[in-house]
Amino acid sequence: MSLLAEKIYTDEGPVAIGPETTGCRFKNPLSKYRVIRNEKKCTKCGRCVEVCPYEVHSWGGQNILRRPLSYRCLGFKCQQESFYCIDQCPENALRLVQNPNYRSFGDKRWTADLLLSTWWMAEFGTLPYTDLEYRIGDSGGGFDQMRFIFPREFKDSKLSHDEISLDLVLNRRADGRPQVKLAVPWYGGGMSFGSISLHTMLARTQAAVKWHTLTCTGEGGYPEALMPYDDHIITQVATGLFGVREDTIQRVRVVEFKYAQGAKPGLGGHLLGDKVTPAVARMREAVAGSALFSPFPFHSVYSVEDHKKHVDWIKEVNPRCLVSVKVSTPTDVDMVAVGSYDAGAHIIHLDGSYGGTGAAPDIAKKNIAMPIEYAIPKVHQFLRQEGIRDRVTLIASGGIRTAFDVAKAIALGADGVVIGTAEMVALECTRCYNCESGRGCPRGIATTDPEMTQLMQVEWGFNRISNMYYAWVWQLKEILRRLGLKSIRELVGRTDLLVHLDYYDRPVEDDLRRGATLKGQQ
């Protein structure tokens, strides 16, 4: 157990959880810079090991120097430091270069920096001390153009992380059904067995258990291996009804209706035949090797009344569960939200158009439905005008990549968020986009190929996701502390604490590493 820990508030009382350092699965972690040692010149004097405080250099045995761990290197900004190994090496055997790999991964939403810093959080649970940008991507809009304005004088600088709560209650209807309280303001999005491996599912689920939150089965049945964790599972009822049985609905505390998903709003799902292995087919009660289509939409739902019938059906089958309604973001998303509340939903889950983990037509991912950043305030305000904002839990997803995205989504009006891709990145997804082709994910995350699945073990994945959760909890608490807020619930709808750079031209800096009391960090 490391010395770091953050306290979260659960039904059973406060619990302190810390990260468990869990390194890269592969020999060479990707990095922004690269330290190269010339083995011919090196005399193994050990000077570099002595000077570098970041353990870039280390002994691997007597007279054996390990290859430099470049991803820990400060990079060129180390030049001014007294411990700059390149200058300190008496033999001039070290070189520092920008790693050419750095330019060849990442995209506008998940930049190389964001991937590297998320991998860092998944390894250590801390923020990177290097110059990596860990808060935003480079998409030029939405969350990436928003910044928090932290007051110069903290309103309550005495506020400590232990006093700040991040919990999220899911039942606001006062309908006599049990309360479900999460210790963190997020839960895991639906990813089916078939689209991801059982190892990935278990890693996600165990992290959800540890952090007192939930994760979702997606539309692919309820694997037996998840049954010990029933209280932390959301099971999904989607248009294909794959693997939906009375038993699966009765096991859980939350059932999710998937009307639409942000990755392909308005379109059905399609699991390619390659991915329908015998195990997947059994779970879905289908035939191995043949592609599975989920139609769109529910052909039994064409009105709010039909919708209510659906919700009532689930409530009847499981009298203790809460019902979440997952919808995408059309122009009238605000009406859809109110209709879902009227139909009896406890949770309205808006899935914006840029997110998603599953395979989808590129045209849909880019063009159909609005980004979540617009949908959240639109729905939040409308529910308030209708006088029902306090009686429903509003959850946002579709492009929540960082703790800052979580905080921004909540400040825009959501109660909490759902994440998907961020967890995949914690498991070392490089966003190569090949999840769907052939044997699936070449890194063993989104695959059911038996050999590929073995590339990742459950405990490793669980620790990685858990560490990222730790880093997010720390950041959210630090954001709240700087804003003088004691609870994440006080942040809901506080757009006054945010600025949008299209409308604000003064310098603004919300880096938590500056002036942070680094308690819980190093």
Next chain:
Amino acid sequence: MPKKYHIPVRQVPPRFKAVGKGTVLDWGEGCLRCTRCVKETCPYEAFRNRTFDDRSLTDTIDSLCKNCFRCVQGCPRELITKAMNPEYNLLGDSYWTKEIITTTWYQAETGRIPVSGAGYGGPFKGPGFDSIWTDMSEIVRPTRDGIHGREYISTTVDLGRKPLFLAFNAAGELTMPVFPLVEIPLPVLLTEPDIGVNKSKVRLIMAQAAQILETFAIIPREGLTSALLPLAQHLMPQYSPGSLNLDDPVLGSVRIIELWDHANITADIDRLKGRWPNLLVSIALPATGQATERCEALAGAGAEILHLKADNHAQGFAEARDKHLKDLIREVHLRLVKAVLRDAVTLVASGGIAMAEHVAKAILCGVDCVAVDLPILLALECRLCSHCQEGDDCPVDLGGIHERRGSQRLVNLMGAWNNQLLEVLGAMGLREVRRLRGEVGRAMFAEDLEREIFAPLFKAPPGSETLERDPN
């Protein structure tokens, strides 16, 4: 129900290896000769299948590698590095991006919709068509499942003039002339690109593809050689001002012609109609500042088809050069609606239609159909290097492609586009593309969302000193 439109797609491999995004650099120096080298465990067997392509003089690994980084991260001596392929970085320009070019190649090769996992990785929004999101239906409005063939979605549009009313005499007979009208099952025309080599080959490919797709290829009259005449039913010869000769025998075998707009065009058309009453005429006009007014005037004078042409980057010309085609279309469409002429005339737009989504978005802004140009060349493996404009050799020997392979690749591209159009229409719950025209209510424009949602939240109230907040 009308006959189901089917586009026959068939895999046609490229003649040249596609330019890969990344290049794999591996150094032999210092290799430990591991018993199980990472190159042998590549999940895509890229190292095993790599060859030297003697046409493009490149290592094929660049197009085989799928950027999983397993070898980069697995080599115990870090001898393998991925780097951006400089050739890939140089592809295209700010509008015709490398992503558009490579995805067009993929569609021309396979006829399939580009599909990928892991969400969208591009910018939040962009100029032009990238500032529009299309709508979807859920719960209260039914969607359509067109793509898997379970529900019929029509992509047919009409070319020609439509009467706004019909008049009958006491005997119940029609007392007015019926205008000729042509249906095309795909709201896309093919129009000759202004660059490229071996134009006669490109024209033949366009004409063959137009025949298979049941649409039209717009080709300059002077390029209409005897080889193309058997395909005349799917050609739209284009005449520059003053070049129209009523005795031109071609006029007897085609269904539509296109005339460049000029001052006396209505007189020209009247003369033409006197001789060839069933011939449809499209009037091509540049998207200048006067285009809106001109369109109204021409539609008022009885024009059948108006073809608004923007430049290759979907920008207008002259005074309108800062305007995007989508805004120009909206202007023309609304003007025609106000003048109660919109339903009478067919509006076509071209210039910068680069992706399937542009077809849907242009129609949504107000056209009946679009005409594509540069994607025709992209389907034939063009790299938009513009060497041809400088008189240099074409690096992909555009003219050397066999016309059947070329036309099949173009058909494949349109097949993929049509399926994507069906996806978008299905998500919106529309049963036919005719209903999409001008349906801006089925779209979300970035400027509207910004004004309605973000501006009230983030814009400083007028007169206030930016924001009374305490910056760091």
